[in-house]
Amino acid sequence: MIDSGLLRIDGPVHLECLGFCFIPLIQRDLNSFNHLWNSHRIRQQRNVEAPNGIPIVSYYQPEAYGTRLLCELETIDRIQERYFVKKPHFGCKDDFIPVLEHLCEMRREHLSIPESIERATSLFLALTEILDGS
Structure with missing residues (x-):
């Protein structure tokens, strides 16, 4: 979009406009990946010392997998707050x-989030055309 002059x-x-049109799609895909990753089991490998099990469980219960938290949850919370x-x-x-x-011409609760890259691109182009006064 930058190379074609559509995005400045x-x-x-x-x-x-870019954020409004595309971030919800990106977030949806990230959430989907996160869910898939955390709901599958990593198999134990022979002759290899590597993590195995369900990723989200090993994160919150490292002692069940023979490891420990490298950073206390309270520390993570403090960093997040700051x-x-x-x-x-x-x-x-x-x-x-x-x-x-x-x-x-609609209230924020009625603004629709694009469901596809094509619709997001069309919406982006329409919004920027109007706002640029072209």
Whole structure:
């Protein structure tokens, strides 16, 4: 999209539209991968010392797998409290939502999230065309 001139990464409006259109799709796929990864069992390998079992269980119950936590959960919680950035609900900054509401003529709870890359691309192109005044 950058090479074809459709996306300007130096333009905040383009970046907000990009986030609104694509971040929910990316997050959906990441959640799916996370679920699949954490619900499968890693088989034990012969003659190889490697982790095995269910990844999420081995993370939260390392002693069941003969290991230990390398970092205490409290430490992780403190780091998260200090450095965590709240992810935007719609993939873009909250102050950009009124712009989208105005353009789409609907309230935020009715704004639809694209279900495919093709729809996300079409929506991105439509929004940026309107906002760029082309």
